[in-house]
Amino acid sequence: MGYQDWVQSYEKSQDQTITDRRHLHQYPELSFEETKTKQYILSQLRTMGYADIIDIPAGGLVVVIGGKKPGPVIALRADYDALAITEEVDVAFKSVNEGVMHACGHDGHTASLLGVARALVSDQDALNGTLKLIFQHAEELPPGGAVDILKSGVLDDVDFIYGIHLRGDWQYDGSLQVCSGYAMAASDLFEITIQGKGGHGASPHETYDPTVAGAFLITQLQTLISRNKDPLKAGVLTTAIFQSKSMTANIIADSAFLKGTVRTFDPELRNLMQTRIQTMAESVAQGFGCSATVSYTRGYPALYNHPEQTELVAALFEGNVTRTQPRMGGEDFAYYLEKIPGSFFFVKAGRHEKNYPHHHPKFEVDERSLDVSVLSFLKIIDYYLGKEDQGYGA
Ligand SMILES: [Zn+2]
Numbered sequence: 001m002g003y004q005d006w007v008q009s010y011e012k013s014q015d016q017t018i019t020d021r022r023h024l025h026q027y028p029e030l031s032f033e034e035t036k037t038k039q040y041i042l043s044q045l046r047t048m049g050y051a052d053i054i055d056i057p058a059g060g061l062v063v064v065i066g067g068k069k070p071g072p073v074i075a076l077r078a079d080y081d082a083l084a085i086t087e088e089v090d091v092a093f094k095s096v097n098e099g100v101m102h103a104c105g106h107d108g109h110t111a112s113l114l115g116v117a118r119a120l121v122s123d124q125d126a127l128n129g130t131l132k133l134i135f136q137h138a139e140e141l142p143p144g145g146a147v148d149i150l151k152s153g154v155l156d157d158v159d160f161i162y163g164i165h166l167r168g169d170w171q172y173d174g175s176l177q178v179c180s181g182y183a184m185a186a187s188d189l190f191e192i193t194i195q196g197k198g199g200h201g202a203s204p205h206e207t208y209d210p211t212v213a214g215a216f217l218i219t220q221l222q223t224l225i226s227r228n229k230d231p232l233k234a235g236v237l238t239t240a241i242f243q244s245k246s247m248t249a250n251i252i253a254d255s256a257f258l259k260g261t262v263r264t265f266d267p268e269l270r271n272l273m274q275t276r277i278q279t280m281a282e283s284v285a286q287g288f289g290c291s292a293t294v295s296y297t298r299g300y301p302a303l304y305n306h307p308e309q310t311e312l313v314a315a316l317f318e319g320n321v322t323r324t325q326p327r328m329g330g331e332d333f334a335y336y337l338e339k340i341p342g343s344f345f346f347v348k349a350g351r352h353e354k355n356y357p358h359h360h361p362k363f364e365v366d367e368r369s370l371d372v373s374v375l376s377f378l379k380i381i382d383y384y385l386g387k388e389d390q391g392y393g394a
């Protein structure tokens with residue numbers, strides 16, 4: 001038993017991996033609503049012969065494999081939710097669920113992990129340790145499915161965890177990308193309502209104009225990045241929405257509304273941004289005779305790839321790995337890595353030379369990237385569980 005045997009049995013069932021991916025792609029479901037997707041995964045796992053499947057009521061499935069022999073407990077994760085996007089890719093397995101699309105590649109993640117399960121099914125008892133395959137709901141929508149999986153306690157004994165993301169915006173070439181340390185940002189949301197006193201546009205002296213206060217606040221918020229943030233730490237603040245309540249050219253509104261996003265890696269910087277936005281909004285509004293209420297919602301934390309486990313992935317795929325820069329996007333795999341050492345890495349999966357980004361209606365992946373995903377997981381499994389217990393879990 002071992003890597004080569006698993007690759008052989010994967011290759012025998014390779015067509016089914018493509019069938020799985022295309023089925024999931026054709027019937028996408030939104031975050032926290034993935035009942036049919038979960039049912040499909042469950043039926044595939046049962047058909048393979050797996051019995052030890054934990055159904056997490058809040059969403060998600062965890063298959064427990066091996067455990068007959070001593071050794072570490074390893075977890076691998078695939079997410080399975082789709083997005084509220086109308087697909088514009090003309091393929092035979094185009095989404096039939098109006099306005100819903102797998103535009104982030106999660107269909108490929110899940111098909112790959114099913115491929116891993118199929119490759120191992122006849123070799124379960126030979127594993128030196130335990131493997132937990134996590135099929136996770138709702139990655140795209142905070143609070144995120146990862147929280148439910150962690151809360152269930154099913155990962156309490158896990159020693160190391162790994163996850164992949166297909167990158168449809170980077171052309172497929174059979175290679176992986178790793179990023180050690182902070183790899184993806186914490187993504188938070190702020191909403192500010194400025195309350196003033198409305199009136200006639202010809203008599204501003206009789207009003208407290210929240211629109212002018214809001215315009216001023218947008219520019220002042222940028223000084224949190226340029227004046228309060230340590231220049232050596234990454235962070236960005238974007239005010240994406242600015243609306244006054246007025247619909248008429250000569251009426252000064254009663255109130256104005258701002259909404260935006262803050263992305264950071266460093267937890268202290270994240271805290272600083274939250275408190276400074278509050279203070280800045282209140283004091284700027286006050287300066288204009290208005291008042292401000294701020295609501296700040298914390299999204300996923302920054303994703304921290306543990307250096308030792310990331311270097312392991314790099315070593316296992318030597319010659320087929322490049323290093324990538326951290327990105328400001330968010331990912332709920334960050335929650336797992338807060339509790340369990342591991343790494344989240346990327347598979348180049350773009351179908352064309354020029355690819356559309358994730359969450360785009362024309363997003364596509366090259367299905368050969370599924371093989372790379374499966375093989376990378378199998379190599380990691382082989383490293384930890386393919387040999388007699390080497391004390392990895394100690
Ligand atoms: Zn996404």
Ligand SMILES: [Zn+2]
Nearest residue numbers: 104106139165
């Ligand atoms: Zn994603």
